[in-house]
Amino acid sequence: MAKDQYLAGKLAIVTGAGKPNGIGAAAAYALAEHGANIVIHYGKSSAAAAETVKKIETLGVKAVAISVDQESETFGQDLIQASLKAFNTETIDIIINNAAVGTFYPDIESIPIKDFDWMFRTNVRGPLLLVQAAIPYLASRGGRIVNIGTILARSGSLPGSVYSATKAALGTIALGWGEQLGPKGITVNTVVPGPIETDNIFPEDHPMTQKFRSEQHIKRNGTPMEVAETILFLASPMTAYVTGQQVYVDGGLIYP
Template identity: 30%
Template sequence: MLMKDKTVLITGCSRGIGRAMLEAFATHGANIYAHARVENARFLHDIQTISQKHNVEIWPVFFDATDYSAMKQAVKRIMADKRPLDALVNNAGITLNSLFQMTSEAQLRMQFEVNFFSVYLFTQYIAKLMVRNKRGSIINISSTAGEDGNPGKSAYGSSKAALIAMTKSVAAELGETGIRANCIAPGITDTDMLLTMSEQVVETAKAGADLRRAGSPNEIAEAALFLASDLSSYITGQVIRVDGGA
């Protein structure tokens, strides 16, 4: 098992790619801090089921990405546990499909608030834990929209591009402490986010991939598992595209 007896923190675990990551990391023996935006019975039952199935510890963590006070309280709780943290996966995020001329200031600010500012600050807090232990892997979930400039993705893509730039700087600054930082840039992936896109846009995206299909959440989760594990011990500051050859 790739993550046996290691501890991982994953944000946005309640569904989609985050839920797939939860299962993948637990399958490989990781103990997990599993973040969700709000506490609910379904999520608590889900993590209990996965915990028992794979014989690992899973601790729920709740906060809204825009509530920095709640975020700090969650970090304090994690620090109080005094467990060495081996990997952080910043998966939580929101999407927006809006033409450049039609995107409001409020929409633009919310994209950056959730997809970039909250990730930046949260990573600052968690990196302090990793620096103490002189090891750790930070994995940020960006998007191919952060590199490709897709129509209708100016705000979303810009927030994800900022995440890529941050990741490369973090890798350069923290590398000497034994901490690695990388991005995963998924292409079109079969999650609830597809529901925000028209059928024509989805089919065009699939046709534009060499594999002629959307990716699955499990395929993104496996890339994160690789970057968190010792198999990628000499990989840092990179953007790994998981896009079917788009």
């Protein structure tokens, strides 16, 4: 069945969307199903990004893959200018800040400062640079920014404490973005996934997965597309009066 093309003609940039099984690729596909043209930002795997582009183009929209280092100080300007050039436009409608890096440690003492800086540089500074560069081109009365957080920022995780902190910071900084951009009709929201089935990050036998199961109403991993549908909703015209929100896609986790 043909989908309603309420995003027809709009341009969406989805960072970290190169992996076909990831949340970013699923979000890109969901946006494209409703007519959006897509920039697939990726880091290193050009073959995987090309596969994602090919799948999206079967929907009859235009998609391009652009590789820019999110750690770079020129990340935002480089990605925005490459996107505008690729689509011969001066307007960007949707930004999905999905790309992130992370690693886990057994205890506080084992966290290297270089890794701390790497995660904050990529996961917090990168999205900030992208939004800063995009502001002159963001469509007024309909621009959408959606950040991707993590349930670990709320449920707690010693091994993932730094990664979780970056995602918490991104969610908080977005509140300030919404304050500035709201009067222009641009919304800023955060989607917070729980355990999602992406490349076995949350296998059933993992202790963290078992902890989630004991605290969930819906006792299973979610799918990338279930997260993507929430991203789509927040990127759509239906949410013009929704901003500054964190929307949890976590199976109804109960928190302390």
